[in-house]
Amino acid sequence: xxxxxxxxxxxxxxISASRRFLRTRIRTGVVRSRNSLVPAIQMTVCAVGAYAFxxxxxxxxxxxxxxxxxxxxxxFSREPRLRRVMEVGLxxxxxxxxxxxxxxxxxxxxxxxAVVLLVSILLARFLDSGNIFTxxxxxxxxxxxxxxxPAGGPFTRSIDAIxxxxxxxxxxxxxxxxxxxxxxxxxxKLLHELAEVLRDCASALTNxxxxxxxxxxxxxxxxxxxxxxxxxxxxxxxxxxTLAPAYRRHRDEIGRLEQxxxxxxxxxxxxxxxxxxxxxxxxxxxxxxxxxENIAEVLQETAAAIDELSLGLAEMHEGVRRAHLRTSRLELxxxxxxxxxxxxxxxxxxxxxxxxxxxxxMVDLLEATGMDSKEARDILPPL
Numbered sequence: 122x123x124x125x126x127x128x129x130x131x132x133x134x135x136i137s138a139s140r141r142f143l144r145t146r147i148r149t150g151v152v153r154s155r156n157s158l159v160p161a162i163q164m165t166v167c168a169v170g171a172y173a174f175x176x177x178x179x180x181x182x183x184x185x186x187x188x189x190x191x192x193x194x195x196x197f198s199r200e201p202r203l204r205r206v207m208e209v210g211l212x213x214x215x216x217x218x219x220x221x222x223x224x225x226x227x228x229x230x231x232x233x234x235a236v237v238l239l240v241s242i243l244l245a246r247f248l249d250s251g252n253i254f255t256x257x258x259x260x261x262x263x264x265x266x267x268x269x270x271p272a273g274g275p276f277t278r279s280i281d282a283i284x285x286x287x288x289x290x291x292x293x294x295x296x297x298x299x300x301x302x303x304x305x306x307x308x309x310k311l312l313h314e315l316a317e318v319l320r321d322c323a324s325a326l327t328n329x330x331x332x333x334x335x336x337x338x339x340x341x342x343x344x345x346x347x348x349x350x351x352x353x354x355x356x357x358x359x360x361x362x363t364l365a366p367a368y369r370r371h372r373d374e375i376g377r378l379e380q381x382x383x384x385x386x387x388x389x390x391x392x393x394x395x396x397x398x399x400x401x402x403x404x405x406x407x408x409x410x411x412x413x414e415n416i417a418e419v420l421q422e423t424a425a426a427i428d429e430l431s432l433g434l435a436e437m438h439e440g441v442r443r444a445h446l447r448t449s450r451l452e453l454x455x456x457x458x459x460x461x462x463x464x465x466x467x468x469x470x471x472x473x474x475x476x477x478x479x480x481x482x483m484v485d486l487l488e489a490t491g492m493d494s495k496e497a498r499d500i501l502p503p504l
Contacts (some may be wrong), residue, residue, distance in 0.1 A: 122295055149262060160195075163292055168192040171288040175281045186217055186278045190285030195292060215248075218279040220265025234266045294365050300358035301371055304378050305435040307351035312431035314344045316424040318392050323420035324398055326413050331403040338396035341389055348386050355379045380491045381434055388485035395478045407471035415465040416475065419456055423483070426452035430490060450490040454500055458484045461502040 144182075156217065171191040175184030193220060215415065219241050227233045241262040245255035321337035336406055362372045402408055426449050433445030460480050462473040480501055487497035 128269070128424065131424060138300055160298075163296055164195045167195055167288050167292045168201070171281075171285040174365075175284045176289070179280065179284070180273050181277050181281060184277075184281040184284070184364035187281035187285040190282045191289040192285075194286055194289035215244070216259060216262035217265050217282045218245065219413075220262035221279055223262075224266050234263055237266045238263050275407075275448050295360070298361075300361040300365070300368050301374060301378075301437070303354045304351060305437075307347065307354055307381070308378060308385070309431050309435045311347050311351060311382075311389075312434070314340065315385065315389055315392060316427040316431070318344075318389075318396065319420045319424040319427070322392075322396055323417040325399065325403060325418070328414075329403055329406075331400045333398055334400040334403055338393055338400065340395060341393040344389050348382070348389065351382055355382065377491075378434065381491075384485045384489035385464065386484050388489065391478070391485060394474070395482060398475055398478050402471050404441070405471060407469045408475070409466060409468060409472075411466040412472055416467075416479075419459065419465070419479070422452065422456050423486070426456065430486065432488055433490070446490050450487065451489050452490060453483065453490065457487065457497075457500045458502060459496040461504070463504065484500065 157405050168188040168191050172184055172188040175187040176182045181187075223233065223237045223240065227236065238259055241259045242255060245259060318337050320340045321340060322334055325333035325337060355375060358375050359372070359379070362368045362375050429445055429449040429452060433442050433449055436442035436445060457480075460476060460483060462468075462476045465476060467473050467476055483501070484494070484497045487500065488494055
């Protein structure tokens with residue numbers, strides 16, 4: 122009896138968990154579909170347009186490869202990337218051309234399909250290191266051999282693939298995503314992590330917990346993939362801003378974001394060095410209570426200034442962006458003016474090292490706000 126009662130009690134809980142899972146899954150799917158609406162419309166128009174052009178203008182019968190190559194080339198990507206479109210477009214075109222050529226010479230037997238696939242993969246690796254390029258070249262060449270030859274001749278599908286690739290490239294240039302959107306999201310995420318690293322360090326100081334400082338170091342190390350992702354995103358955004366007439370005026374803004382990223386990257390590296398040294402200082406009780414309180418306050422204030430910097434670099438409106446950057450610059454300047462061991466009541470040599478390692482990080486942050494390098498260094502109190 123007790124077992125049956127427990128089973129009856131557990132049953133509603135399982136049903137409730139399933140309902141919560143379904144609600145979450147449906148809600149996530151709706152949000153994802155809503156965010157994908159515009160790209161989906163672009164992909165549909167591009168694929169159908171390429172198919173219609175190849176069929177009605179060029180007179181090809183059932184130009185399937187025109188639609189597929191344009192659809193695969195556009196795809197769903199995290200950021201607008203011309204390289205991806207060109208990789209896939211060229212991969213489809215060359216793959217179909219290779220398949221057409223080998224089928225024309227060798228016939229359409231199954232062993233020919235194996236030869237075509239092997240040659241296509243090796244050719245793709247010779248031409249480019251991209252995985253997408255290799256996959257598309259091999260896939261399209263294999264389909265050419267396996268599918269029946271079109272009525273228009275052996276190389277009709279190669280022309281269809283070129284049409285699809287050109288349509289995808291045209292859509293990427295004329296109807297691109299806003300190239301600033303992803304870098305803005307990336308810089309907010311990156312600066313949030315940097316601010317949290319400093320807050321964790323402040324908490325480690327306050328609690329005299331070297332393990333917490335070590336966790337801050339690990340968190341700082343985990344930011345490197347975010348930096349690398351933002352560099353890729355900025356490179357792709359720069360390509361779109363250069364070629365797309367609608368966003369050409371934003372090239373300078375993307376360039377400023379790229380410059381700020383260099384300084385943020387340096388600040389993150391210095392934060393890791395600082396957290397490592399802080400771990401040792403806590404273990405050796407190198408800081409007095411007054412010094413601990415002062416340095417923790419500096420770290421908390423710096424984290425707040427980084428939050429302000431994040432708002433500025435991610436802001437779309439130029440006037441608001443400058444206001445946030447100015448506020449961040451003023452806050453960081455005030456903090457930098459106190460970065461001297463004596464001003465922070467630091468007495469021992471190991472404690473002085475902690476302060477000295479924080480000074481380069483402050484210079485990096487000031488430069489990220491747009492301040493000149495010499496001016497940023499001059500703000501620091503002389504030693």
